Amino acid sequence: MNSILDSKVPSGPLAEKWDQHKFDTRLVNPSNKRKYEIIVVGTGLAGASAAATLSELGYKVHVYTYADSPRRAHSIAAQGGINAAKNYQNDGDSVFRLFYDTIKGGDYRSREANTYRLAQVSVDIIDQCTAQGVPFAREYGGLLANRSFGGAQVSRTFYARGQTGQQLLLGAYQALARQIAQGSVTLHTRSEMLELVVKDGRAAGIVTRDLLSGDITSHSAHAVVLATGGYANVFYLSTNAMACNTTAAWRAHRKGAYFANPCYTQIHPTCIPASDEFQSKLTLMSESLRNDGRIWVPAKPHDDRPPGQIPEDERDYYLERKYPAFGNLVPRDVASRNAKIVVDAGHGVGPLHNGVYLDFADAIARDGVETIRAKYGNLFEMYERITGENPYEVPMRIYPASHYTMGGLWVDYNLMTTIPGLYALG
Numbered sequence: 001m002n003s004i005l006d007s008k009v010p011s012g013p014l015a016e017k018w019d020q021h022k023f024d025t026r027l028v029n030p031s032n033k034r035k036y037e038i039i040v041v042g043t044g045l046a047g048a049s050a051a052a053t054l055s056e057l058g059y060k061v062h063v064y065t066y067a068d069s070p071r072r073a074h075s076i077a078a079q080g081g082i083n084a085a086k087n088y089q090n091d092g093d094s095v096f097r098l099f100y101d102t103i104k105g106g107d108y109r110s111r112e113a114n115t116y117r118l119a120q121v122s123v124d125i126i127d128q129c130t131a132q133g134v135p136f137a138r139e140y141g142g143l144l145a146n147r148s149f150g151g152a153q154v155s156r157t158f159y160a161r162g163q164t165g166q167q168l169l170l171g172a173y174q175a176l177a178r179q180i181a182q183g184s185v186t187l188h189t190r191s192e193m194l195e196l197v198v199k200d201g202r203a204a205g206i207v208t209r210d211l212l213s214g215d216i217t218s219h220s221a222h223a224v225v226l227a228t229g230g231y232a233n234v235f236y237l238s239t240n241a242m243a244c245n246t247t248a249a250w251r252a253h254r255k256g257a258y259f260a261n262p263c264y265t266q267i268h269p270t271c272i273p274a275s276d277e278f279q280s281k282l283t284l285m286s287e288s289l290r291n292d293g294r295i296w297v298p299a300k301p302h303d304d305r306p307p308g309q310i311p312e313d314e315r316d317y318y319l320e321r322k323y324p325a326f327g328n329l330v331p332r333d334v335a336s337r338n339a340k341i342v343v344d345a346g347h348g349v350g351p352l353h354n355g356v357y358l359d360f361a362d363a364i365a366r367d368g369v370e371t372i373r374a375k376y377g378n379l380f381e382m383y384e385r386i387t388g389e390n391p392y393e394v395p396m397r398i399y400p401a402s403h404y405t406m407g408g409l410w411v412d413y414n415l416m417t418t419i420p421g422l423y424a425l426g
């Protein structure tokens with residue numbers, strides 16, 4: 001195991017590192033690829049697409065998930081969309097701008113080389129997903145449509161209504177299913193990874209438990225890929241399902257893989273507030289809603305009037321007031337922090353005074369109810385089912401909750417952990 005953290009970032013100018021690295025990396029010829037077996041744990045967007053791609057490259061792949069189908073991975077819950085620097089809108093976007101926004105959104109702490117590569121490959125990922133049949137939203141003329149996410153002044157988010165994760169996962173699952181049918185991927189469902197096997201300092205396989213029979217078996221491979229999701233459930237209020245239990249990453253950590261930056265947890269600003277003190281799961285209302293919704297609270301603390309009775313000049317659109325350049329599309333941490341500040345100061349709305357308003361009245365008046373329904377219909381429906389309030393008529397209530405984790409098993413530029421042969425993705 002490496003005891004010194006070496007990120008193995010290639011030398012050379014930022015924009016050329018990835019191309020140069022691909023060229024410098026030794027290739028494996030097609031007949032040799034067949035001799036290598038790779039274990040992938042997890043079938044979310046990261047695991048399913050990695051397994052399908054590795055198999056398509058010619059490696060023999062074994063995939064494990066504790067769910068009964070790859071489609072049960074929590075990626076299915078993703079709503080708002082996926083960012084890519086396509087610049088379809090011709091609004092000033094570029095690979096460098098996506099890189100810059102991501103670095104800035106990460107408070108200048110992300111590893112620049114990896115972030116630049118993310119911005120570069122974002123463009124190809126959209127093409128790959130489209131080729132896999134993901135039905136991204138389209139403009140009237142047939143081109144892919146875009147909207148904005150927080151922290152961006154351009155429109156670069158590709159989406160499928162409020163169900164982007166579901167559609168992406170179906171695409172990745174189809175690609176995986178094709179490889180399973182061809183016999184180069186073996187899928188093991190209801191199989192929980194119990195342990196990482198390390199031999200002579202290298203990852204050599206995993207131990208699994210069959211969740212139906214209880215049988216415990218071990219499996220060897222030349223490389224092990226963990227794509228097992230995040231750990232946001234360590235917080236009481238979270239948007240993650242109970243099954244997101246971070247057991248695999250934790251077990252690898254116990255075997256010596258370094259765990260980095262667990263404090264880097266994203267608190268998402270737009271979740272439906274808790275309706276009592278015992279509720280631990282909060283439902284996400286997609287980030288994309290901040291494209292059209294305006295966030296406000298009553299300017300006067302402890303103002304219990306219904307929202308419709310609070311006149312414009314007695315409302316505080318605090319994000320638009322404090323951050324005029326980004327308005328309601330400030331980065332998630334800024335939106336979350338400010339929501340907590342106003343709620344703590346007594347401006348909270350709703351029965352428990354634990355939310356802020358996200359108001360679509362102006363957008364509906366401007367674009368018409370059908371346009372808003374086409375963009376967010378399923379989210380509005382979900383909101384109404386949970387709260388009993390109709391967001392076409394009264395503002396939504398939202399509040400932050402822990403949602404997404406950026407820490408996890410430490411990886412180098414090649415996504416390898418500190419245990420050689422063990423990779424972490426997603």
Ligand SMILES: Cc1cc2nc3c(=O)[nH]c(=O)nc-3n(C[C@H](O)[C@H](O)[C@H](O)COP(=O)(O)OP(=O)(O)OC[C@H]3O[C@@H](n4cnc5c(N)ncnc54)[C@H](O)[C@@H]3O)c2cc1C
Nearest residue numbers: 042043044045046066074075078079080081193228229426
């Ligand atoms: C409500 C919600 C909305 C989101 N919206 C967006 C969005 O709009 N845009 C965006 O970019 N991101 C969004 N995200 C974040 C994004 O969905 C996730 O970052 C991403 O889907 C994670 O994918 P993954 O493959 O890493 O993990 P997951 O999809 O969580 O998959 C983990 C896999 O690992 C398996 N697994 C875990 N532990 C074990 C074990 N011990 N043994 C066997 N198998 C195991 C699970 O069965 C599962 O198959 C959202 C997240 C949530 C929760």
